[in-house]
Amino acid sequence: MDAEAAKLIGAGIATLGMGGAGIGLGLIFGYFLQAALRNPAAADKLRPTLIFGFAVTEALGIFSFLVALILLFVA
Template structure:
């Protein structure tokens, strides 16, 4: 029973990965729209997009993945 709860908890922790995927899509979708409107700012906008991707969106995904691995492999059942 505890093993099943651990697997369900790890699966629930990975739900944040779907949200991170949507966030990454939004960041680069906005980059494409912005560059289409003003191509002369492409270099500056790309820097902002990478900043948003790396520090904000990807950090949440890595944190959620770390929590899932902690639930699966570190928290052992106490007997």
């Protein structure tokens, strides 16, 4: 296998983490909306947890994108 082909395959596999982050964000916001609609009084208490979960999940997606870029242009 050529080294260039291996870099491209590795970068493609690294970007799968972005799909996982997208699924995770959909689940986080979907479950928050479900909880907020069932109990609107508790929505304000759940919001900090929502923001933290959003930040961590989005960071993992960005990290997988950065790994793909590093594989393409640096390695």
